Amino acid sequence: MSDTIAVPNKLPAARGRYRIGDHLTAFGPLIALVVLLIIGGLINESFLSSANLSNVLTRSALIGIIAIGTTFVITAGGLDLSVGAMSALVAGLMIMFMNFAAATLGTGWATVLTGIAFALVLGTMTGLVNGLLITRWRIEAFIVTLGTMGIFRSLLTYLSNGGSISLESGLRSTARPIYYGTLLGIAYPIIALAVLAAIGEFVLWRTRFGRHCAAVGSNADVARYSAINVNRVRIATYILQGLCVAVATLIYVPRLGAATPSTGVLWELEAIAAVIIGGTVLSGGYGRIWGTIVGVLILGLIQNVLNLTSWFSPHLNGSIQGAIIILAVLMQKGRATR
Amino acid sequence: MLKNLRSLLSIGAITLAGVLTTSPSAMAEKAKIGVSIPAATHGWTGGLNYHTKRTVDALKKAYPDLEFVITTADSATKQVNDIEDLVAVQKINALVVLPFESDPLTEPVKEAKKQGVFVATVDRGLSEEGIEDLYVGGNNPEYGRIAADYFKKKLDGKGKIVVMRGIPTAIDNIRIDAFKKALEGTSIQVLDMQYANWNPDKGFEVMQDYLQRFPQIDAVWAGDDDAALGAVEAINQAGRAKGMTVLGGSGMNKVIKRIMDGDSLIDADIFYPPTLIIPAIGAVAMKFAVGAPVSGRWVLGSPLITKENAKQYYFPESPY
Numbered sequence: 001m002s003d004t005i006a007v008p009n010k011l012p013a014a015r016g017r018y019r020i021g022d023h024l025t026a027f028g029p030l031i032a033l034v035v036l037l038i039i040g041g042l043i044n045e046s047f048l049s050s051a052n053l054s055n056v057l058t059r060s061a062l063i064g065i066i067a068i069g070t071t072f073v074i075t076a077g078g079l080d081l082s083v084g085a086m087s088a089l090v091a092g093l094m095i096m097f098m099n100f101a102a103a104t105l106g107t108g109w110a111t112v113l114t115g116i117a118f119a120l121v122l123g124t125m126t127g128l129v130n131g132l133l134i135t136r137w138r139i140e141a142f143i144v145t146l147g148t149m150g151i152f153r154s155l156l157t158y159l160s161n162g163g164s165i166s167l168e169s170g171l172r173s174t175a176r177p178i179y180y181g182t183l184l185g186i187a188y189p190i191i192a193l194a195v196l197a198a199i200g201e202f203v204l205w206r207t208r209f210g211r212h213c214a215a216v217g218s219n220a221d222v223a224r225y226s227a228i229n230v231n232r233v234r235i236a237t238y239i240l241q242g243l244c245v246a247v248a249t250l251i252y253v254p255r256l257g258a259a260t261p262s263t264g265v266l267w268e269l270e271a272i273a274a275v276i277i278g279g280t281v282l283s284g285g286y287g288r289i290w291g292t293i294v295g296v297l298i299l300g301l302i303q304n305v306l307n308l309t310s311w312f313s314p315h316l317n318g319s320i321q322g323a324i325i326i327l328a329v330l331m332q333k334g335r336a337t338r
Numbered sequence: 339m340l341k342n343l344r345s346l347l348s349i350g351a352i353t354l355a356g357v358l359t360t361s362p363s364a365m366a367e368k369a370k371i372g373v374s375i376p377a378a379t380h381g382w383t384g385g386l387n388y389h390t391k392r393t394v395d396a397l398k399k400a401y402p403d404l405e406f407v408i409t410t411a412d413s414a415t416k417q418v419n420d421i422e423d424l425v426a427v428q429k430i431n432a433l434v435v436l437p438f439e440s441d442p443l444t445e446p447v448k449e450a451k452k453q454g455v456f457v458a459t460v461d462r463g464l465s466e467e468g469i470e471d472l473y474v475g476g477n478n479p480e481y482g483r484i485a486a487d488y489f490k491k492k493l494d495g496k497g498k499i500v501v502m503r504g505i506p507t508a509i510d511n512i513r514i515d516a517f518k519k520a521l522e523g524t525s526i527q528v529l530d531m532q533y534a535n536w537n538p539d540k541g542f543e544v545m546q547d548y549l550q551r552f553p554q555i556d557a558v559w560a561g562d563d564d565a566a567l568g569a570v571e572a573i574n575q576a577g578r579a580k581g582m583t584v585l586g587g588s589g590m591n592k593v594i595k596r597i598m599d600g601d602s603l604i605d606a607d608i609f610y611p612p613t614l615i616i617p618a619i620g621a622v623a624m625k626f627a628v629g630a631p632v633s634g635r636w637v638l639g640s641p642l643i644t645k646e647n648a649k650q651y652y653f654p655e656s657p658y
Contacts, residue, residue: 044551046550046551047550049550051550051576052547052550055546055547055550059543059546157377157378157384160384160657161378161384161387161388161657162377162378162383162384162385162386162387162388162657162658163378163381163384163385163388163656163657163658164381164384164538164564164592164657164658166592180575255542255571256538256539256542256567256568256571258538258567260380260381260384260537260538260564261378261379261380261384262379262380262535262537262538262539263539303543304547307532307543307544307547307548307551308547308550308551310530314503314531314532314533315506317533
């Protein structure tokens with residue numbers, strides 16, 4: 001489906017002439033990130049402080065972990081619009097489950113760990129539902145996940161009665177370090193993001209499953225003729241996405257200890273935007289996790305920079321964000337789409 | 339149920355008590371009342387939905403001749419459709435509407451009124467005067483003014499504060515303007531105002547960035563209790579809770595509980611309750627149930643909630 005799309009990872013030699021621009025475009029998102037860091041540093045001196053960068057990185061870990069799964073889904077030619085609503089639902093159910101379990105297991109780690117296991121199972125199941133609907137019933141991924149987005153979100157709204165589902169205070173203090181705790185001065189969510197990104201990059205580039213994802217996304221028919229079980233690969237990417245959402249939820253819940261109908265609104269678009277900014281091809285066939293992480297950081301830093309300055313009316317924040325996203329993608333397309 | 343009825347009665351006391359005792363023989367009328375409100379997109383509207391539902395349940399039980407239809411809309415466009423359907427399909431006799439936005443809802447409500455529907459608007463008015471028969475609302479300028487007065491007193495007339503705005507709407511503008519006006523002439527400096535959308539996650543992030551940017555912050559006006567709870571977490575994380583004051587607004591039960599328990603960061607709240615839908619529905623129901631003449635404007639106060647009076651604003655069962 002995407003065999004006509006220019007793929008930026010092709011070796012420069014493959015297109016005949018060597019051009020320095022090809023290297024520039026491959027690292028486009030990284031350059032955008034560096035430029036953003038420099039601008040931020042000029043705007044406000046506290047921007048480059050370790051405390052501020054730690055805040056932004058920790059915040060970005062939520063979308064970052066989700067976006068790792070999104071990279072797989074998109075690389076395999078799929079799309080998942082339900083991740084934001086799924087995060088909200090998993091968060092809500094996880095909190096309700098832990099509050100319930102606390103009655104027998106107490107408010108210690110025993111309950112929190114069962115809650116974590118519960119969330120991971122739930123994420124897997126919701127991802128599986130998306131995957132099965134798309135592959136077995138052959139409904140467009142866009143429609144399936146648009147549908148489940150509505151279903152997940154309204155289930156959460158129903159369960160919370162439109163308000164918030166809060167974690168019991170005892171459990172909150174137990175779980176709090178998951179978001180706020182540090183190891184050697186680095187917050188746990190940042191470590192989790194780094195480790196998962198490394199694993200993701202390895203799986204995508206160094207395992208059979210990863211290569212199958214790219215093959216399916218590049219041309220599903222060819223992949224099928226090459227004896228790849230296309231449906232199984234696709235389902236696996238949605239399950240992976242569900243798992244990533246669940247892991248992000250594990251970090252989200254300890255932060256404020258509550259899930260509300262506004263939890264995770266538009267996270268799906270942020271995740272997809274990060275993936276595309278990072279250089280993954282929206283129509284599938286090529287993906288890279290490091291690019292996705294850079295994309296997530298760009299999105300997180302823009303918001304942060306805007307909060308650190310009074311230069312612009314806050315009414316215009318969205319337009320600046322939009323302009324930078326387009327510029328970041330433009331930098332990597334550059335010559336390829338001339 | 340009894341508790342629900344009681345709080346309903348206490349809030350709608352004037353209408354209910356007056357009507358119930360003075361006109362016991364008035365003929366009960368069969369009527370259909372449409373209630374159109376925004377869907378639960380943030381905490382406050384969640385509370386609004388909760389109180390709407392329990393009010394309608396209580397009234398249905400008390401007046402079996404009354405029929406209620408509740409619709410919730412997640413956008414102004416959807417609400418316009420809802421109202422058109424209520425009038426044309428459901429053939430309602432009365433409409434209680436909390437407009438998503440004033441401008442787009444004015445025409446459809448006017449049309450309903452033209453069809454002979456009794457109209458009560460809640461919280462937000464319409465952009466044209468004289469359409470509604472009854473208006474029940476909170477006092478938005480007072481909301482901003484009370485917040486400013488609180489900081490003047492709390493900070494002794496001088497200090498540095500940061501403000502979080504809500505969702506960009508007319509209501510938010512009115513509150514912020516009144517707030518700024520009330521602070522004029524004092525030595526209280528507003529360092530910055532960013533939108534936090536009345537949302538805890540956004541409140542957390544905006545507060546983290548404020549704390550990075552400004553070495554000295556004496557107080558935060560988060561504009562809403564959801565956002566305030568997010569801000570509190572960011573302040574605790576940065577270890578800057580000492581000497582800091584956080585004020586939210588609108589009366590979320592979790593926050594009122596904190597005030598009752600003597601929290602060191604949050605010691606007050608501004609009442610702007612989602613319960614204001616209760617007297618509106620109540621008054622309209624009385625019009626049909628017992629033939630009470632109700633019309634005019636009913637503006638509920640936005641008093642400051644402190645430890646002394648917190649108990650009367652506390653609804654532990656509400657989702658907000």
